[in-house]
Amino acid sequence: MSQIAASEEHRLTDAVVARIADAPDPRVRETLQALVRHLHAFVREVRPTEAEWATAIDFLTRTGQICDDRRQEFILLSDTLGVSMLVDEINYGRGGASTETTVLGPFYVANPPVCANGDDIGRGLAGEALFVEGVVRAAGGSSLANAIVDVWQSDDQGRYDLQFDDPDMFFLRGRFRTDAAGRFAFWSIMPKSYPIPTDGPAGSLLAAAGRHPFRPAHVHFRIEAAGHQPLVTHVFVAGDEYLTSDVVFGVKDSLIADFQRRTHTQPLAGPSIDRPHRYLRYDFVLADARAKAAAAG
Ligand SMILES: [Fe+2]
Numbered sequence: 699m700s701q702i703a704a705s706e707e708h709r710l711t712d713a714v715v716a717r718i719a720d721a722p723d724p725r726v727r728e729t730l731q732a733l734v735r736h737l738h739a740f741v742r743e744v745r746p747t748e749a750e751w752a753t754a755i756d757f758l759t760r761t762g763q764i765c766d767d768r769r770q771e772f773i774l775l776s777d778t779l780g781v782s783m784l785v786d787e788i789n790y791g792r793g794g795a796s797t798e799t800t801v802l803g804p805f806y807v808a809n810p811p812v813c814a815n816g817d818d819i820g821r822g823l824a825g826e827a828l829f830v831e832g833v834v835r836a837a838g839g840s841s842l843a844n845a846i847v848d849v850w851q852s853d854d855q856g857r858y859d860l861q862f863d864d865p866d867m868f869f870l871r872g873r874f875r876t877d878a879a880g881r882f883a884f885w886s887i888m889p890k891s892y893p894i895p896t897d898g899p900a901g902s903l904l905a906a907a908g909r910h911p912f913r914p915a916h917v918h919f920r921i922e923a924a925g926h927q928p929l930v931t932h933v934f935v936a937g938d939e940y941l942t943s944d945v946v947f948g949v950k951d952s953l954i955a956d957f958q959r960r961t962h963t964q965p966l967a968g969p970s971i972d973r974p975h976r977y978l979r980y981d982f983v984l985a986d987a988r989a990k991a992a993a994a995g
Pocket residue numbers: 803805851852913916918
């Protein structure tokens with residue numbers, strides 16, 4: 699490429715950046731100008747043919763078209779390209795006393811079925827019985843009563859309810875409230891490692907990249923308490939074969955836990971359990987809402 703052609707390419711980038719210079723919102727201006735600079739640099743590096751560029755446009759079009767109330771392909775793309783965890787790291791990566799975070803993923807449902815502590819979110823599904831309990835605390839150590847604990851997970855085949863073609867299908871999700879001592883507890887079944895949906899654009903991108911689509915088995919949590927930052931995380935099953943190659947890069951060591959094989963458990967509250975089950979105890983620590991405000995300000 700001649701020097702004149704190269705400088706013309708950069709002149710075009712400069713012209714678009716300059717056209718955004720008067721955007722009234724400074725954050726919009728900064729974001730759009732960075733987007734144009736990086737997008738143009740990407741195109742200059744890759745030097746797509748017109749056919750390749752049309753393929754890229756078609757890919758994004760199909761990504762939008764496959765989305766509906768139960769399918770979120772853009773989140774899958776963001777997750778599998780590591781962008782979701784990068785955003786997570788930027789926003790929550792400062793460390794500290796609170797529980798580590800990870801991706802929300804595409805299967806969260808706002809306002810899940812309300813449950814009472816001790817309820818079974820498996821509701822008769824086949825699988826290995828799992829009892830989960832824990833305490834939600836503030837960074838200072840005090841327990842948090844009345845915190846909202848949303849949980850959701852796959853079944854024993856690695857499937858989520860949202861993947862069934864039935865709008866009324868809901869299983870393995872629920873909303874709990876911590877009791878006066880900050881405790882929550884529920885019955886479920888063991889989750890299984892699973893491939894993210896591969897029948898759409900995100901799946902074809904993984905195949906083209908020679909990547910497997912699997913996530914290690916986990917239970918999702920989203921916990922909210924007044925005066926604290928909401929916590930979005932998972933607890934992963936120790937020993938899972940995909941812990942080191944999670945397709946969405948979401949595993950952190952502190953989130954891997956032993957789902958113990960037991961025949962007897964004395965729960966934090968309620969009668970003892972005397973039958974074979976798996977047992978998970980995991981306590982969560984929420985960061986103070988003011989910590990975030992201070993960091994941002
Ligand atoms: Fe998941």
